Amino acid sequence: MGINWKQKLTSRKLWLAVVGFVTGLLLYFGMDNEQVEKISALIMSGASLLAYIIAEGLVDAARVGEPTEPPDQL
DSSP states (O other), X not given: OOOOHHHHHTOHHHHHHXXXXXXXXXXXXXXXXXXXXXXXXXXXXXXXXXXXXXXXXHHHHHHHTSOOOOOOOO
């Protein structure tokens, strides 16, 4: 049984953990708070976009197998 990467990459818990880890490292190495905030915001923005793209891909893939209905005629 392998790792379900789609599920992992769309996990908010994963991205919050990444942001927490990176924030801690940046503060430890003396980066100023404003830069740390910007980097954290960039990570979360990218994670949100990635999660949306993966989720939409999964929805589209699920639709491929569904039978289509003809449009209603007036």
